[in-house]
Amino acid sequence: MSEFRSGFVAFVGRPNAGKSTLMNALVGEKVAIMSSRPQTTRRAIRGIITRDDSQVVVVDTPGLHRPRTLLGERLNDLVRETLAEVDVIGFCLPADEKVGPGDQWIARELSAARAPVIAIVTKVDKVARERVAQHLMDVQQLGEWAEIVPVSSIKDIQIDTLLDLIVGYLPEGPALYPDGELTDEPEEMRIAELIREAALEGVRDELPHSLAVVIEEMVEPDSEDAHREVLEIRAHVFVERDSQKGIIIGKGGSRLKEVGATSRAGIERLLGRKVFLDLHVKVAKDWQRDPKQLGRLGF
Ligand SMILES: Nc1nc2c(ncn2[C@@H]2O[C@H](COP(=O)(O)OP(=O)(O)OP(=O)(O)O)[C@@H](O)[C@H]2O)c(=O)[nH]1
Numbered sequence: 001m002s003e004f005r006s007g008f009v010a011f012v013g014r015p016n017a018g019k020s021t022l023m024n025a026l027v028g029e030k031v032a033i034m035s036s037r038p039q040t041t042r043r044a045i046r047g048i049i050t051r052d053d054s055q056v057v058v059v060d061t062p063g064l065h066r067p068r069t070l071l072g073e074r075l076n077d078l079v080r081e082t083l084a085e086v087d088v089i090g091f092c093l094p095a096d097e098k099v100g101p102g103d104q105w106i107a108r109e110l111s112a113a114r115a116p117v118i119a120i121v122t123k124v125d126k127v128a129r130e131r132v133a134q135h136l137m138d139v140q141q142l143g144e145w146a147e148i149v150p151v152s153s154i155k156d157i158q159i160d161t162l163l164d165l166i167v168g169y170l171p172e173g174p175a176l177y178p179d180g181e182l183t184d185e186p187e188e189m190r191i192a193e194l195i196r197e198a199a200l201e202g203v204r205d206e207l208p209h210s211l212a213v214v215i216e217e218m219v220e221p222d223s224e225d226a227h228r229e230v231l232e233i234r235a236h237v238f239v240e241r242d243s244q245k246g247i248i249i250g251k252g253g254s255r256l257k258e259v260g261a262t263s264r265a266g267i268e269r270l271l272g273r274k275v276f277l278d279l280h281v282k283v284a285k286d287w288q289r290d291p292k293q294l295g296r297l298g299f
Pocket of ligand 1 (some may be wrong): 013014015016017018019020021022110122123124125126151152153154
């Protein structure tokens with residue numbers, strides 16, 4: 001029998017390449033935020049897949065893209081740091097979009113990577129066979145890849161094959177995390193993501209990137225008052241402009257109420273207990289460009 005293997009894999013690709021969806025297909029639980037809008041994933045999020053022969057720790061990185069704002073530069077630093085630490089890199093290239101300058105830029109970045117790179121052609125269910133074949137050839141021209149594999153995360157095509165390939169490139173070694181642990185993402189961050197996702201629901205066109213959520217405090221009930229068992233969470237939703245504040249809050253606060261109800265339900269599911277959620281919407285002007293604000297918001 002071959003030795004147990006374990007290690008880290010990270011997925012890169014331009015925004016909207018299907019990284020989050022792929023990670024969820026591999027890990028089998030929703031840990032990253034998904035959206036049809038680019039750049040919603042701002043954190044390295046890990047999911048853990050434990051099999052009889054291996055343990056794969058999945059690190060979901062933000063969309064690697066050419067920096068335009070300070071936030072962009074920080075994201076790219078984060079991506080480079082992440083890539084230097086992993087055993088395998090998966091480069092996602094969506095089959096329904098032509099290989100473009102963005103992909104070429106990422107390919108150049110990856111040529112310096114120590115880890116083997118698996119080129120993953122995503123979303124193959126969206127296009128005809130001939131298009132997939134053409135895309136595979138274009139991807140082959142793009143750089144030196146350890147493997148090229150076409151997949152569909154939504155139709156579950158070749159996801160297991162991809163996992164086998166990833167495992168093949170991991171070093172021999174024992175499991176890195178206890179079995180059954182799906183993510184080591186700090187709870188607070190996952191709570192903030194649930195709120196962010198609820199706040200963006202239905203208004204992504206109006207405020208695609210200009211939203212950040214900070215958990216101000218989480219207050220346990222007094223021990224004397226323990227029968228309440230309700231965890232109080234206070235969170236700030238930051239937007240860039242007054243007009244955006246209005247969008248989040250809605251007429252007479254109606255939308256904010258919905259955002260609160262939706263995210264509270266998600267948080268209660270996550271924590272398995274009752275939660276009181278207090279949301280405040282605040283304007284932090286141009287937070288994407290201001291280093292001080294970025295630090296405060298956890299970037
Ligand atoms: N049909 C189809 N759609 C997919 C597939 N994978 C992802 N998508 C869709 O493509 C869009 C983007 O997918 P994400 O997983 O959010 O992409 P991402 O690379 O994580 O995006 P960023 O967070 O912006 O970097 C979503 O609307 C997904 O539903 C797939 O295999 N098939």
